[in-house]
Amino acid sequence: MxxxxxxxxxxxxxxxxxxxxxxxxxxxxxxxxxxxxxxxxxxxxxxxxxxxxxxxxxxxxxxxxxxxxxxxxxxxxxxxxxxxxxxxxxxxxxxxxxxxxxxxxxxxxxxxxxxxSGEHLGGFGLTEHGAGSDAAGQKTIAKQDGDFYILNGSKCFNTNGPLADYYVIYALTDPSVGTKSMTCFAVERSTPGVSIGHIENKMGIRSAQVSEILLDNVRVPAANMLAQPGEGFKLAMKTLDCGRIGVAAQGLGIAEGAFEIARKYMMEREQFGKPISKQQYLAFKMAELYTKIQGAKLLVYGAALAHDAGTRFTVDAAMAKMTATDVAMEVTTEAVQMLGGNGYMREYEVERMMRDAKITQIYEGTNEIQRLVISGTLFR
Missing domain, CATH: 1.10.540.10 (Acyl-CoA dehydrogenase/oxidase, N-terminal domain)
Incomplete structure (x- = not known):
């Protein structure tokens, strides 16, 4: 590679x-x-x-x-x-x-x-209050009405939700058969019946806008169907594989950003008559973190290359997402510690990065789910 x-x-x-x-x-x-x-x-x-x-x-x-x-x-x-x-x-x-x-x-x-083009934001509607890691627990319904489908239900934790002009919405046409009837539609925000519910007040990624999307008798043209009933679950899982590469890259970037702030700080901050970067314990800790970041980078880039090569990349994406986001959490936590009292203050930014890093271990498939994906291939 x-x-x-x-x-x-x-x-x-x-x-x-x-x-x-x-x-x-x-x-x-x-x-x-x-x-x-x-x-x-x-x-x-x-x-x-x-x-x-x-x-x-x-x-x-x-x-x-x-x-x-x-x-x-x-x-x-x-x-x-x-x-x-x-x-x-x-x-x-x-x-x-x-x-x-x-x-x-x-x-x-x-x-x-x-x-x-960047002119409009797009959102992704899969998660519901009762359907997180278990995407099969969907409750949103799509009922056919001639050349249209009527959507009813709600989605939560929708990043870009309050600002997006377009959404992809996953729904069931027959709840009695679950994911065997899952489908997906492209939905315009301007469609009557689409509204914004609760806007989340978050620990991290506070600038990103995350909300509920409410669907009340939303009439969508059948031409907007993105997956035939029964094919929606497969589409969602493939899309999440792709999304995990993005979250892995996000985690990698957070780790690198926090590491660089800590590295520069340690070269400037003096204690006991010398820069703290000269303290062997701290220098060795940074060496360990740097090595973990480089390992995560190989996994992230490798997953992206596997995608681009057209090979199956589900496990590559899971390993990249799990590793890079765990590294992000470790590096940002250590960066706060490296900066001491200053690390706890918002002007030094690493505390924000630590708060941001936490969610990367949770969304687009918790890291526990990534371990299930990876381990599931080991014992076949």
Whole structure:
């Protein structure tokens, strides 16, 4: 496996890094404090061509791959994991559901191009209050009515929910057979009956907007169906595999961002007459963390390459997501400790990164679910 970046991948990496440092980082603390989202930053991601990286030009993308996309998520998440997950959801969960669906090319372009351009946000409606890790516990119903389907139900923990103009919504056509009737629809926010429920007040990723999506007799054209009844569960699982690469890249970026803050601080902070980086215990701890970050990076890039090669990547994505997010939690916790009292203060940013890191171990499949995925392949 060759993990040497080519010139185009290096260009994407540099483009995302410079944008993150120049435009995303300056307001990250304030956006976290106020739980506000800057839609303008998402718009600029689209203008730079970063949102559509892994999709062909026929649907409004850039015709590249998941490695380029992972590089961009990583760089954005080094300074603002909230924008990182908003970007990831719009690209891999919303965009991935539609692109991997059985919808016509016309429908794919209609619903993907406005989001990939950065002009509109997209959301992903799978999770419900009674259906988290157990996606089969869906209660949202889609009932056919001629050339339309009527949707009733609700979705929770929907990243981009309050701001999105487009959603992908998973539902059952026959609750008595469960996932054997699961389907999925592209739904416009402007459709009568679509409304925003509770907006979450979160521990971390506070700038990202997360809410309930309420569906009350929402009338959706049958042409907007993205998966035939019974095919929706398979589409959701494939989409989550893709999404886990994005969350893995997010975790990697958080870890790298916190590590760099700690590294610079340790070179400047003096105690007992010398920089604390000269204290062997702390230096060795940083060496261990750096090694874990590099290991996580290999898994993240490897999963993205497996996706782009067209090989089965479910386990690769699970290993990358589990490892990179666990490393993110460890590195950010240690970074707070390395900075001592300053690490606990918001102006030094690592406490925000620690809060942000925690959710990466939970969403898009808890790390316990990732262990189930991985272990399930070991004893066949």
């Amino acid at each position: 060759n993990l040497t970046l080519n010139d185009e991948q290096k260009r994407i990496q540099t483009l995302a890094r410079e944008f993150a440092e120049r435009e995303v980082k300056p307001g990250a603390i304030e956006r976290d404090e106020t739980s506000t989202y800057d839609v303008g930053l998402f718009n600029k991601l689209g203008k730079l061509g970063l949102i559509g990286l892994p999709y062909p030009t026929t649907v409004g993308g850039q015709g590249m791959g998941y490695l380029e996309y992972a590089l961009a998520v990583e760089e954005i998440s080094k300074v603002d994991a909230s924008l990182g997950i908003s970007y990831s959801v719009a690209t891999s969960l919303y965009g991935g559901t539609i692109f991997n669906s059985s919808a016509s090319e016309e429908v794919k372009k209609k619903f993907m191009a406005p989001v990939l």
